Amino acid sequence: MSQEMYFEDFYPGQKFNSLRSYRVTAKEIISFGEKYDPQPIHIDEAAGKNSFFSGLAASGWLTAAIVMRLRVESINVKGGMIGAGVEEIRWTHPVRPEDKLRTESEILDVRRSVNRPGFGVVRSRTTVFNQRDDIVMKSIVNWLAPLRNA
Amino acid sequence: MSQEMYFEDFYPGQKFNSLRSYRVTAKEIISFGEKYDPQPIHIDEAAGKNSFFSGLAASGWLTAAIVMRLRVESINVKGGMIGAGVEEIRWTHPVRPEDKLRTESEILDVRRSVNRPGFGVVRSRTTVFNQRDDIVMKSIVNWLAPLRNA
Numbered sequence: 001m002s003q004e005m006y007f008e009d010f011y012p013g014q015k016f017n018s019l020r021s022y023r024v025t026a027k028e029i030i031s032f033g034e035k036y037d038p039q040p041i042h043i044d045e046a047a048g049k050n051s052f053f054s055g056l057a058a059s060g061w062l063t064a065a066i067v068m069r070l071r072v073e074s075i076n077v078k079g080g081m082i083g084a085g086v087e088e089i090r091w092t093h094p095v096r097p098e099d100k101l102r103t104e105s106e107i108l109d110v111r112r113s114v115n116r117p118g119f120g121v122v123r124s125r126t127t128v129f130n131q132r133d134d135i136v137m138k139s140i141v142n143w144l145a146p147l148r149n150a
Numbered sequence: 151m152s153q154e155m156y157f158e159d160f161y162p163g164q165k166f167n168s169l170r171s172y173r174v175t176a177k178e179i180i181s182f183g184e185k186y187d188p189q190p191i192h193i194d195e196a197a198g199k200n201s202f203f204s205g206l207a208a209s210g211w212l213t214a215a216i217v218m219r220l221r222v223e224s225i226n227v228k229g230g231m232i233g234a235g236v237e238e239i240r241w242t243h244p245v246r247p248e249d250k251l252r253t254e255s256e257i258l259d260v261r262r263s264v265n266r267p268g269f270g271v272v273r274s275r276t277t278v279f280n281q282r283d284d285i286v287m288k289s290i291v292n293w294l295a296p297l298r299n300a
Binding site: 064 | 182185186187188189190191202209210211212214215216218219222229230231232233235236237238239240241289294
């Protein structure tokens with residue numbers, strides 16, 4: 001894990017790649033789907049075959065959760081990465097069993113927080129690729145980072 | 151479960167409430183955190199006490215997943231609710247162990263899909279409340295719904 005980062009350590013154009021690929025199994029797709037997104041396309045291989053996605057596909061919310069995992073592993077914010085909101089998520093390609101996902105994140109903007117003295121807001125874009133370099137998800141999210149000398 | 155809905159069944163101003171409250175347990179917060187958001191504030195009651203949130207709090211992505219669950223239960227789109235993107239998520243209040251979450255969704259706009267003949271795009275706002283009626287999350291999401299006579 002990299003060293004703990006404060007607000008002052010982030011700057012526009014800075015890039016963070018995931019430290020590894022995340023292998024998505026059919027078991028995890030179905031388990032997540034049964035808990036949080038119980039639709040045939042996410043929980044039933046046979047039903048999925050006749051669906052919009054032509055086969056079992058991960059809930060977009062599972063993909064978003066995996067992206068959080070990869071982001072937390074690769075960006076070590078002092079005190080934890082506190083979400084300050086999502087500006088956009090687009091799911092651009094189905095995530096299938098045995099896909100291997102990786103992320104590339106870029107810092108877009110940094111600004112002091114108006115509402116939270118002692119914190120800044122870091123705005124970032126994350127692009128999520130599978131093992132064939134298809135883009136499966138894009139997002140723009142903001143998080144808080146503490147000022148070094150707050 | 152209500153009957154299956156097509157694009158033509160949705161209209162701006164239409165409202166859908168969750169059919170129940172979803173009880174969030176410490177076990178689920180920690181289990182989700184360990185898998186997808188392994189930060190002390192989401193996985194360790196003791197560490198959480200000294201954190202930004204002053205106590206164990208759910209990952210925002212767990213809250214988002216629970217909201218998907220409640221939405222799928224209360225809005226029955228023919229063929230499944232296919233996400234067409236998120237425009238906004240804001241986490242406005244921590245979600246704690248034993249919170250009971252419910253959702254109120256409102257359709258904001260409906261339009262034919264340019265890229266997907268046979269489908270329309272339904273734009274919706276969802277507000278998520280805990281048992282004290284604190285707003286814990288707000289989101290604007292789009293999903294696809296098939297045309298009745300595609």
